[in-house]
Amino acid sequence: MSPLVRIKDNGEQLDGHPVLEILLSNANAAVTLFSFGATLQKFEIEVPDFHKRDIVLGYNDWETYRKTYEKRPNAYFGAIIGPIAGRVTNAKIPFKNDFFQFEANEGPHLLHSGKRSFSNVNWKLLSFEEIPYPQVTFLLETKACDIEHPGHLRCEVSYTLKNFALEIKIDSIALEDTLANPTQHSYFNPNGHQGSVLDTEAWIAADSYVELDNEKLPTGRMLPIKGDTSLPSLNKLEYPLHSLFEGLDLSFILNAKQLQAQLIAADGFKLRFDTNQPVFQVYVGGETNIPGKDEIRYHRYSGICLEQQAEPDAPHHENFSDIYLLKGQRKTNNILINFEQHK
Numbered sequence: 389m390s391p392l393v394r395i396k397d398n399g400e401q402l403d404g405h406p407v408l409e410i411l412l413s414n415a416n417a418a419v420t421l422f423s424f425g426a427t428l429q430k431f432e433i434e435v436p437d438f439h440k441r442d443i444v445l446g447y448n449d450w451e452t453y454r455k456t457y458e459k460r461p462n463a464y465f466g467a468i469i470g471p472i473a474g475r476v477t478n479a480k481i482p483f484k485n486d487f488f489q490f491e492a493n494e495g496p497h498l499l500h501s502g503k504r505s506f507s508n509v510n511w512k513l514l515s516f517e518e519i520p521y522p523q524v525t526f527l528l529e530t531k532a533c534d535i536e537h538p539g540h541l542r543c544e545v546s547y548t549l550k551n552f553a554l555e556i557k558i559d560s561i562a563l564e565d566t567l568a569n570p571t572q573h574s575y576f577n578p579n580g581h582q583g584s585v586l587d588t589e590a591w592i593a594a595d596s597y598v599e600l601d602n603e604k605l606p607t608g609r610m611l612p613i614k615g616d617t618s619l620p621s622l623n624k625l626e627y628p629l630h631s632l633f634e635g636l637d638l639s640f641i642l643n644a645k646q647l648q649a650q651l652i653a654a655d656g657f658k659l660r661f662d663t664n665q666p667v668f669q670v671y672v673g674g675e676t677n678i679p680g681k682d683e684i685r686y687h688r689y690s691g692i693c694l695e696q697q698a699e700p701d702a703p704h705h706e707n708f709s710d711i712y713l714l715k716g717q718r719k720t721n722n723i724l725i726n727f728e729q730h731k
Contacts, residue, residue, distance in 0.1 A: 392522040392549075395513070398450065402510035403533055407450055410513075412522040412549040417727065419549050422450040425467035426511045426526045426545045428574050430681070431554065433727050438657045441580035443727075445674050445691045446681050456678060457508040460493075463575070463676050463686075467507035468545050468558065469500045470570030471530060471537050472711070474639075474669060474700025477605050481538070481703040484565065488538040497605065502536055506543065506570060509533045514544060523548040529563065539566025541713075552728035558721040562713035569698045569711040570721055571665075575674050575691025578653035581681060584689045585672060589652040590629035592668060593644035598699055600638070608705040610641060629670060633689060636672040639699055649694055660726040663696035666709055670694060696723045 394411040401407070408423040420430035429447070434440040446465045447453055456462050479490040479498035490498045500507065511526035525546040530537045540563040548555040560568035577583050599609040629636065642648050642663070649661040649668055661668075674690030698709035713719060 392518040393516050393524065395516065405510050405512045407510055408513055409450070410516070410524050412524065412547065414522065414549055414551065416552060417549060417554070419547060419554060421524060421547055422453065423511045423513060423526060424450045424453055425507045425509070427453060427468070428466040428547070428556075428572065431574075431725075435552075435727065435729050438655065438729065441578075441657070442681070443576055443578055443580065443659065445575040445577065445581050445686055447678070448681050452678060454508065456676070459677075463674060464500060464507055464573045465674075465680075466574045467572075468511075468543075468570060469573045469695070470506040470543065470558075470568065471535065471541055471560070472498070472501050472567070472569045473571040473573075473695060473697045474569070475499055475605055477701055477704050481567070483538045483567075490536055495603070497603070500573075504533075504535055506535070507573070509535065511545070521548050521550050530566075537566065539564040539713075539715075541566045541568055543568075543570065553724055553726040556723050556725075560713065560719045560721070562715050562717045564715050565713070567703065567712045568719055569700075569702060569709075571669070571695040571697040572721075572723060573693060573695060575693050576651060576659060576725075577691045578651045578657050578659045579655075581691070582684045583653075584687070585630075585651075585692050586633060586689050587654040588630060588692070590633075590650070590670075590692060591652075592629055592640050592649045592670065593642055593647065594640035594668070595643050596641045598639035598641070598667075604637065606639070606699065606701045606705060606708075608707060610707075629692075633672050633692075636670055636692075639667045639669045641667060641699075651692065658727070658729060661694050661696075661723065662726070663721075663723045665696040665698060665721055665723075667697055667699055668694045669697060669700065694723075696721060 476498035479492035671693040674686040702708040
C-alpha cells in the first residue's frame with residue numbers, strides 16, 4: 389500500500405527551512421501543497437460518474453509562485469493570506485491607543501498584508517500523519533519571518549484530506565497583543581482549472597453584502613441583497629452569484645451555518661463550502677501573464693475565490709468583527725470543501 393502522505397525536499401532552503409512539496413492522497417482525491425506560502429497547488433478529484441479533474445488554479449513549481457510576488461498585481465494562487473486578508477485603508481490601523489503604519493502596496497492602501505506576508509514566505513513543517521486521515525501542518529511566527537505586523541503572532545495551518553472533503557484550518561495564536569484575519573486564497577473551478585467559471589453555477593447563503601467605495605474599500609454599510617435593484621432577485625434559499633461574475637469582488641455576509649456556498653460544474657459535479665467565518669469575500673478572476681499548470685493561460689473567468697474571513701478593513705469599522713487578539717488568545721479559521729456527489 390502506497391503512503392498517504394509523501395514529502396519531497398526540493399533541495400533549497402528559504403527562510404531557514406527546506407522548501408517542501410507534500411502530497412496527501414486517498415481513494416478519491418490527491419492534494420499537492422508547497423511549504424512556500426503554505427500553498428494549495430493542486431486538488432485532483434476522481435469520483436464515480438465524473439472524469440478526473442484538478443479544481444484549483446496554480447503553477448507547476450514553487451519557484452514560479454515566488455517569481456509572481458516580484459510582480460504586481462499578483463493573483464495569490466492557493467496561498468494562505470495574512471496576517472490580515474483584504475484591504476486596509478491608508479495602510480494604517482488603530483493599535484494600543486495609537487496607530488500602526490504598514491508599508492502600502494496598493495496605492496496608499498494595504499492589500500493582503502503587504503510586500504512580505506504569509507503568502508510569500510516559506511513555512512516550517514510542524515507535523516504530518518496518515519491516521520485517521522492524511523494531514524499536514526505548517527507553522528510560522530511573524531517576527532521570525534520579518535513580517536511587518538503589530539505585536540507577535542504564531543500561525544499554524546493544517547490541511548486534512550478526508551474521504552470526500554478537504555478541511556483547512558488556520559490557527560492564529562497571539563504571542564503578544566496583536567490582530568489576525570487570515571484566509572485561504574485558492575481559485576476554484578469545478579469544471580477543472582483549464583476551464584471557465586462562466587460554465588459554473590455558483591450559490592451563496594447570504595442576504596447582505598459590504599458596500600464598497602470607488603477604491604474597493606468598505607464604507608461600513610451592509611446592504612441588503614433582497615430589493616437591491618443593482619443585483620438580481622434573491623433565490624428563496626441561496627443567492628445566485630453566477631449572474632454577477634463580471635467584475636465580482638464583494639464580501640457577502642453569511643446567514644447559514646451549513647451549505648454556505650456551492651459551485652456546480654457544467655457536467656453536474658458539485659463543490660460545497662462551509663466555514664466558521666462570518667464572510668465569504670467572493671472574487672472572480674485568475675488572469676496572469678505567466679502560464680499556469682500544464683501551460684494553461686488563465687483568463688479573467690478562470691476561477692472563483694471564496695475567501696473565508698472577517699469583514700475586510702475591520703479595524704476601521706465598529707460594526708465589523710473584532711479581529712484583535714490579546715496575548716494568549718487563539719483564533720481559528722476553518723473551511724471545509726466537500727466533493728461528495730449525490731445523483
